[in-house]
Amino acid sequence: MTDPLIWICFLIFLPLVGGILGYCFKRYLQIVNLTSVGFSLAVAVLLLISYTSPIRYHWEWLPKFHLSIVIDQISLLLVTLVLFIALLVQFFSTEYMRSEKGIARFYGKLGFFIFAMLGLLLADNLLLLFVFWELVGLASYLLIGFWYYKDGIPKAARIAFMVNRVADAALLSGILLVYDQAQILSISDLNGTFTLLSSLLIAFGAFGKSAQLPYSGWLTKAMVGPTPVSALIHAATMVAAGVYLLFRVAPLMHEKAMLLVAVIGTLTAFYAACCALVQFDLKKVLAYSTISQLGYMTLGIGVGAREASLFHLLTHAFFKAGLFLAAASIIHFLHHVSKQDAQDMRYMGGLRQKIKWTYWSFLFCGLALAGLPLFSGFMSKDGILLGAWAFATEHGGWAYLIPDLGLITALITAFYAARMLLLVFWGESRTVMQHGFRESARFFVPTLMLALLSIWLFYHWNPFAHHAHFFSMLGIKDAVFAGGGELIPFLATLMAGVGTVLGYAFFKPDSTYAKNFSILPIPSSLGMNMLFRGLALTDLYAYLGKYIYRFSMLLAFIDQKLINPLLHLFAIGSVVFSKVLALLDRFLVDGPVNFIARAAAFLGRRLAGLSAREGQVQFASLLVILILILIWTFFF
């Protein structure tokens, strides 16, 4: 191995450099970008293949504070994944974004995102991880807000960013608490257990990026961005960052915090699956399904099946990216042929014939999502459920709810996957097509590649094998198989199968639902409506934001009307005092008399019947004499 720095540079900086160069030389935009990412990918693959031992590099960043980067097998694997999907997405975008004005900007931002994501994966130091964590968030913000001039988009980007920011704050607090506890932040050097507080804060930081409850609302908002971006960032890579972080720190986390992680993961998986069930917007369905799948991964880490989660991360990245790219194709197609609101499933239907390649890839990926055997999704989900089962048997009692809910979610997942598939591709088209359309190879080649990667064979020859096999195949030694018997694979298959069948029964082209689908209103019953709005989380954020804003208005009011005057009390007091003195001054030397003299004058009028005018020297003399008398009485 030569100097690791060179590899790191290649790995991390090349995409960024590509993005910037592309922005500067717009003529060679695509070539530069694709080449740089491709080259980077090649390096990653090379490194992965020739992997012997972790490469570690560290440098002093702040005085007496070192940052470190570790290239080990897992990070390399994920780096490869990210670069691969990124390459596909970039390729896809060459067509998809072709007519956009800001395509150079788009590629620049994308390059920046890839850079940040790679950094995040390679960072060994929690603080460095946080740095890239934030950068990834920024990139996400920038990409969501790509169409900044359109109504609503900047706002959605802001919400996504702010929700992430809140989580980041928790993460930073957690990291700094760890720093206070251990004096180091390098994950590979850390040992022992974090305190509960810091574990919780880190967990809540991770939830943010991985869109777990209560943060999950931002991911649906993020769907306003360009769809390839959604494929890369909001399906495959960035949202997995939280899971990745949890994966890295899981051995150090406090036990109770892990329990919470498991519970939150389960709940998120379940709720998001339910939400996905009632959506009309294709991207929203995918978004909720992403949330749900991330919930699975979180669950897996929580119950201790962290390798399984990582495996699910891997497989999910492929099939979900595939789904998104396919969705992008659909949207592009619809947009092209009808200029309709291109994301609403109520305008789709019957696309099977129109865009065949897309259909097939969508189908494969969808089945992987549904968790049917022979597809990657099944393998990884199986591992997680196995882990959960083992966890439940260990803890007993209520802990069984976790695998149970996981299984139910699997059913729902299959159900909505079927719904999506059927409503989009089967039956009759619900839109009038005005223009002809030919599928572009630039669209379906990447999609198809991802779809192929959802087939079991790429991971293990045995379709029922789970993550342990895959990892041991890669030579990752410490992957531990969490035993759970044969019950779980069976139940999982059953659930997925039942879900699919039920889905078909419900949403087959001639079912009542499918027939009325095009005029289906937004569900009005409270429960369904809440599901449709994703538990109204975004409204919750909005309320929160509104009240914070109101509070800030109140503070500003206080600042203007209260603090300012309070501090001006000095000024006002002295002005008042000076006015009093000025009045006194008048009594003394100039004009009207002061209180005593006025009283005297009044009495004088009464007694003498004359109009008494005010005195000046008199008053002064009076004052002197009064003071003499006062001094007199005071001292003697």
Add this chain to the structure above:
Amino acid sequence: MMLAVQGLVLLMVVIGCAIILLTKNVVHAAYALGLSLVGIAGLYVFLNMELLAVVQILLYAGGVVILLAFGVMMTNRLQGEQVVTGSRSPFWSLVIALATFVGLVSLFSGLEFTNQQVNIESQAKPSQLEAIGVAFLTDHLVAFELIAFVLLVALVGAAYMAKIASDD
């Protein structure tokens, strides 16, 4: 006899003051002041300070009262107005004056006199004038020089002011 004269002189002072206190007429007040001042001069005599008494009569009773009378004439009389003045707040003035009186009396009653045992005979020194004259040129030479200058200043100032006043 001595006591009777003393009482008379005291009465002069008090009556003069009383008139000043009670009258509204400025001219009357000026004359009453003259009466008081002459009475005070008499008191000086009793204290064996003849020079002071003379100065008092000459300058004060003579000078000040006449000046005041002139002042009254020149200001109020010119218009043919009444030479009376209003009072402002007799009650409060009285209260404060009484307080002053009480304060001064209590102050005086607390005084310790360092020279109490001096007998009356020693007061009757004949060479008082001479002693004062010597003091003017020795102990108080500077003061003597200065008061001459002060008089000059007062003269020049008053005259100039009056001149300017009557010029326009």
Add this chain to the structure above:
Amino acid sequence: MQNLLSWIFLFPLAVAFALLLIPSAKKSLFRVVALITLGAQFILSIVLLIGFDSSLAPSSWKSAFQYVVKVDWINLSLASVGNFKIQYYIGVDGISVLLVALSSLVLFIGVLSSWNMKEKVKGYFFLYLLLSSSVVGCFIALDFFLFYLCFEFMLLPMFFLIGIWGGKRRSYASIKFFLYTLFGSLFILVVMIMLYMGVQEEGINTFSLAAMMDGNYLTDAVLNPESDGYFLGVPARSLAFLFLLVGFAIKLPAVPVHTWLPDAHVEAPTPISVVLAGLLLKVGGYGLFRILYGIFPDLTAKYSGLLAFFGVLSIIYGGLNALAQRDLKRMVAYSSVSHMGFVLLGLASITSAGIAGSLYHMISHGLISPALFLVVGVIYDRTHNRTMDCFSGLAGKMPVYTFLVALFFFAGMGLPTLSGFIGELMVLMGAFTSKVLAKWYGILAILGMIISAAYFIWTLQRVFFGKYFVRESAWEPHMKDLSPRELIMLIPLAVLVVLFGIFPTWILDFSNETIEFFMKHLSNSLS
């Protein structure tokens, strides 16, 4: 070389008086002269930085400074007070050398920003150069009297610069500024006298800050830490500490006494806002470093809770207020309040990370806030309006401008790889690892980071994104992207903000040894 500091300090002053000789009619000459002067000052301060030996590990404050010039200035014999000795005593250590460099940069950019000044140019540049000298003087003075002189002398030029060239309510704002600062500085004056009466150097009462920091107290001095002096029944040292705290907190400004700042900023012309935010606030922070912590190290632990409380209060209160503002400049002003809270918090932590973080934050805020005021100035120049509601979607019309605005906004909210992050991070590291502070302070301060993101991002959304719109059609022809002059001002700041965000050691290396010694100084007197 030895007189380099004096050149940096006094050259603008000399030029200022030379300016008076130029007839007022030659308007464009003044700015050229000012530019050359401050450019020279900037170059000299770069030379200063290069020549600065950052590896010098001092053993006492007396030996901690470089480029020292120590000349007797005033030597009066006052019978009862003793010899009244004031020295022209200047020098820099790792803390001040950075602030000097920052000052000369910001002042230089300030001249560029006042390039289009049209009214009363002569007076303007005269006052501006005076201000330059006194700001630099504050950072290099090692004699308390000299420091106080510069500290106070900033007021007059500033008063007029805001008052004559300011906005509508300028007279109110300038007087408020003047009064507040004078109020605070008189507290400092009292402490200065107390110290002067108690500290000796070579047997003579002295104003030397180094001697004060080294603690050369007279044995019977009220302020001698060993003698437990009382003043009006209050421990004298505590009282002096609190006086200084009030004095510098007003300048900083910390929250309950911050209200002069928004007004001063809103009314001041752009270049003056730049200098005000970039440098004058730092003088307050520097005072906390050098004087409050330098001279009263034994009390820092006792009052760290207080400092941290006001620091956190400033962070959150300032942030929330910024959120509520509609005027861009006001928002930036309140964000300054919020940021300065971090300086307080970092100092309160009494850890080397926290203290270095405070310093770093001052430097980085010294780059970011001028930039923010400059970008607000850009829009104000074009439209004479700064209300957020009047604009929307500027990104389309002015992409470069928007890019820079976004960069500085992100720097302001403490995004990693930009300099604002490092300062905040180090302060937070300090706050979290502090032995004297509860963890809540750090966590609350992190809440402040959320708030800062909220108002910056929201502003970005409202003003720069969305559909293009400006309220008055008359502005339309002016809505052009940045001119070369504006680019020359902004790009160096942007580059530095990024560089310092990535390579913090470039700055921290200068001050490492000093801060080490500072910490030793603190911990010695605390134990």
Add this chain to the structure above:
Amino acid sequence: MIEQEQSVFLYLIAFLISAGVYVILNKRNLIFILIGIELIVNGANLLIAFFARSESTSNGQILAIFSVVLTVCEVAIALAILLSIYRRRQVSDLDQLKEIGND
């Protein structure tokens, strides 16, 4: 006798001074006020004389004499000013003088 004489003297002095105070406070005419002040000065003079009666040196007497002389000067100046005022304003009541002040 001496005791009695002393106390009578002191009562008289107190009376003169408080009478002066009363006049100053109560009357409005400028000349009246001057008269009041004269009463106080006379009280003070009498006090000096009283103290000086038994002293071997003549310091007290000289002080009293000087004070008389100075009072005369004072009155002269006062009347000159009064005259000037009267020439211009035709008033001699203090209350009617209120030209100066803060406006």
Add this chain to the structure above:
Amino acid sequence: MKLSDQLQGIINELGAAGTETTLMLGAIILLVFGLFQSKPIFIKLLFAATIVFGIYMNLRPVESGFYISTALYLDEQLVYFISLLLLGGLLILLFPRDQHSVEFYFLVLSLLVGCSFMLKANSLLLVYLSIELVSFVSYILTGFNFRKQGFEAAIKYLLFGTLSSAVMLIGLALIYGTTNTFFLSDWTFTLFSSIGSQVGLLFLCFGLLFKIAIFPFHVWTPATYQAAPSDAVALLSVAPKLAGLLLLRRVLLACELTLDHWVTEVLLVLGVVTILVGTFGAIGQNNVRRMISFGSIAHSGFLLGLILAPSGHFDKEAFWWYSAIYVIMNIAAFFIVDQYERKGILLSSDYFQSQKSVWLGAVFTLVLVSLVGIPPLAGFTAKLFLFSSLWRSYQVDGQVLQAVFLFSAVFATVASLFFYLKVPKNIFLSPKAFSQNGFADFSLRSKFIATLFAIILLLAFFVPSSVMNLQMLLHNTHE
């Protein structure tokens, strides 16, 4: 002792009153000269020559001690102060005058005579006499512009002053009667053990406080300063004040009062109240002269604080500094105010009319800022010395009132910014545009003189030893 020896001794010591004699003679010559020759330049020259000669006489080396039958006291410090006052008298020649009446210069010289006798007086008689002389001259000078306002102020001043001097006379009588002494030099602390003597002392102090313009004896100040001619005010605001302060200092020193004696406590409290009244009284004023006069009341309070130091800790140098700077600042301020008044600008709200005359405005600002006490102007050094001295006093004595004094002084310094800034605010920051038609710029001469004052104030800050060495300088010119 034989009379002839005594006279011989007096003749030998007559030089101790040389300055005053010179001034008096000069005054009389001036008066006589004025009968024949009334060209202003001659009068001015004669006036200046008298003062210069007075200074020359004054600065002959002296030994501190009592002269001329112990009527006068002299030491080096007093001599310098007398020179300072005389210099102040010389400075009023810079003021433009409309009427060059001989009497004015005669009166100014008389005032200086009175002040220098106040400084030197040792016998009660001379104390009384010199104060009265100063008072008489002040009354007359107040009315010396022969306007209604002037007479009005003069008569008020006179009535109030006469009353104060009557009170002081009672005080002198009480002291004389109870201590049986006639010279300050005979006083000891034990003499002042009786209540009568202490009250007498207080009454005597009241007479002096009237001259210094300390609350509640300050009431004459605003009216007088407002109505009197500028040059007269410039002198009246410094000379009697400093003379009164130094005399008060000597009185307190003579009777050896400690700081916790009730008389000193009363004085301290009055000092604090004066500072506050002066400062806050000024805030409400619109007329610039009244404003500055209130400011000078506050300055009286500050100076009183310097005087009331614990025994043995009187800060002579600090007092000298403050006085010297105060003289320059005040004369400069009234000079500039006079320039504005000649353009018809009396009220601070009218100062915006002069917004084009930047130069004088800037100089005025410097002078005012010096009055506030902000570096880099000499007023700051004065304040610094004041605060140092107060702190020192507090440290020595632990007297709480000293601390209160210190804080009110600091507080008043801030508050004084309020009103002193009004003028620059109106000149420079006023939004009102003023048509420049009809507003001619100030004469070069007035600008030059004002600038000179400002430069002195700046120089005195940067080279403070210059003020200290002024003493030495004056000394050396003699030899």
